[in-house]
Amino acid sequence: MTQILLICIVGALLELDTTYAFQFTLSRGIIAGPLLSLITGDLMTGLQIGIFTELIFIDISPLGGLLPPSGAVCCTLTLALCSVGLPPYFAFFFGVIGAVLFSVCEVLVRKSRSGWLMRQEPLILQRPPYLSFVVVKALGISFIMTLAYLLFYSAVMGSSLARLLPFIPEKLHLASKFAYMAVPWIGLATLVSTFRLKTR
Amino acid sequence: MTHWLQWQLFWRSFFLQTGWNFAKYQNLGLAFVMTPFLKTVYKQKKDLPSVLERYLEGFNTQPMMASFCFGALARQEERMAKAKTLAEYRERLSEWNSLKRSLSITTASLGDRLFWGTLKPFTLLLALFIWLALNINFFEPVPQQTLAPMEVFGACIVAFLAFNAVALFVKWKGISLGYDAPNNGCFGLTQFDWNKTIYNTKLFGMLLAMGLLLGGLYYFLHDLELFLGLKFITRAIIVLFFVSISLMTRDLRIPNMYLYMAAMLIFNIVYLF
Numbered sequence: 001m002t003q004i005l006l007i008c009i010v011g012a013l014l015e016l017d018t019t020y021a022f023q024f025t026l027s028r029g030i031i032a033g034p035l036l037s038l039i040t041g042d043l044m045t046g047l048q049i050g051i052f053t054e055l056i057f058i059d060i061s062p063l064g065g066l067l068p069p070s071g072a073v074c075c076t077l078t079l080a081l082c083s084v085g086l087p088p089y090f091a092f093f094f095g096v097i098g099a100v101l102f103s104v105c106e107v108l109v110r111k112s113r114s115g116w117l118m119r120q121e122p123l124i125l126q127r128p129p130y131l132s133f134v135v136v137k138a139l140g141i142s143f144i145m146t147l148a149y150l151l152f153y154s155a156v157m158g159s160s161l162a163r164l165l166p167f168i169p170e171k172l173h174l175a176s177k178f179a180y181m182a183v184p185w186i187g188l189a190t191l192v193s194t195f196r197l198k199t200r
Numbered sequence: 201m202t203h204w205l206q207w208q209l210f211w212r213s214f215f216l217q218t219g220w221n222f223a224k225y226q227n228l229g230l231a232f233v234m235t236p237f238l239k240t241v242y243k244q245k246k247d248l249p250s251v252l253e254r255y256l257e258g259f260n261t262q263p264m265m266a267s268f269c270f271g272a273l274a275r276q277e278e279r280m281a282k283a284k285t286l287a288e289y290r291e292r293l294s295e296w297n298s299l300k301r302s303l304s305i306t307t308a309s310l311g312d313r314l315f316w317g318t319l320k321p322f323t324l325l326l327a328l329f330i331w332l333a334l335n336i337n338f339f340e341p342v343p344q345q346t347l348a349p350m351e352v353f354g355a356c357i358v359a360f361l362a363f364n365a366v367a368l369f370v371k372w373k374g375i376s377l378g379y380d381a382p383n384n385g386c387f388g389l390t391q392f393d394w395n396k397t398i399y400n401t402k403l404f405g406m407l408l409a410m411g412l413l414l415g416g417l418y419y420f421l422h423d424l425e426l427f428l429g430l431k432f433i434t435r436a437i438i439v440l441f442f443v444s445i446s447l448m449t450r451d452l453r454i455p456n457m458y459l460y461m462a463a464m465l466i467f468n469i470v471y472l473f
Contacts, residue, residue, distance in 0.1 A: 139218050174471060
């Protein structure tokens with residue numbers, strides 16, 4: 001439980017890097033995965049999940065207001081599920097779903113933030129130094145909401161999947177392994193077309 | 201602009217997207233970034249709220265390229281503060297508004313192509329190449345290798361540094377270029393040949409991507425005990441099938457994650473029945 005809590009806290013901090021602060025790309029899969037695996041102690045699994053996460057989401061960029069699923073969230077949830085005993089090929093599938101659901105929640109959060117900021121604007125104009133406080137507050141709220149989502153998803157999915165795991169037939173393990181094995185090839189083929197030359 | 205002021209804008213630019221919202225996008229961040237500069241231009245406290253109100257209007261661009269907007273807006277703000285008549289002020293205010301709108305669109309378009317469309321996948325390729333060269337087999341469904349932290353983090357550091365060297369350079373330089381550029385200099389944007397940079401990186405990236413695909417294929421299949429045995433054929437079919445599907449679905453704009461989810465669903469149904 002402590003390990004999951006730690007993974008979620010570090011994951012929520014890394015997630016801030018996706019949009020709200022810095023954008024040093026610490027939240028991208030190939031960095032977040034290995035970083036989070038320092039907590040679990042299994043560097044190879046963390047690295048693989050990081051690479052797979054990056055490859056699976058490489059074709060969706062944050063253009064305009066588009067919100068791609070977060071690499072940091074996917075790695076966090078996958079590694080949290082792995083730490084309750086789920087094999088990586090199952091955990092990754094639920095990690096991807098968790099990241100997609102997170103981007104849906106994020107849209108709602110951003111919509112509600114518009115209203116909140118409208119209410120803060122008169123206060124900022126009355127007292128300009130209050131602006132820094134609003135920035136810190138916005139960061140804090142984002143961190144807490146992400147952490148709450150990560151903990152909730154890990155706890156609900158982790159406990160239910162851990163209970164279901166002994167009843168999953170061997171055939172489904174094999175099928176999921178095959179689908180998981182396809183991820184790097186789907187991603188590598190996408191990379192070739194990502195660099196397709198269109199204009200000079 | 202002094203170095204200290206440029207540093208303050210640069211440091212604050214890391215929080216441009218804090219408070220991103222669908223109504224006014226990066227408005228909070230823009231006001232936060234520009235505040236130190238506005239304080240130097242408008243020394244009297246009573247002036248600041250009305251100026252901040254303008255910065256709290258809608259603004260949206262690519263975060264790394266936004267520095268060009270900061271520089272150009274700062275220069276225009278200075279011109280506005282120095283206006284001698286109301287008519288002159290209004291004219292400069294209208295210029296400020298159109299500058300903010302047009303420059304944010306231009307920098308967003310360039311930045312998205314350069315950073316998200318080219319540099320991010322390119323640095324991913326670099327890292328993957330390093331891991332493959334270090335004999336790290338990330339293709340296996342149940343990884344069994346034990347790795348030293350340096351093996352793992354070496355490539356991470358290379359990807360991190362390669363991306364951030366360009367991003368931080370553009371962020372820092374963009375402020376001074378946008379501020380110092382002459383009127384016909386497109387606010388410093390013409391200092392770099394963006395299209396050529398993107399074209400060359402993409403060309404190199406394409407070669408690397410094809411090399412990685414072939415290298416990965418070799419790595420994935422070469423050590424199987426029985427060449428043309430069942431295990432070899434199964435793996436080869438998976439690779440060929442998914443590479444072709446992925447290449448074919450590019451034009452249909454079907455995201456990778458849906459391909460993976462479909463594969464998961466279909467394989468499970470086939471195996472169950």
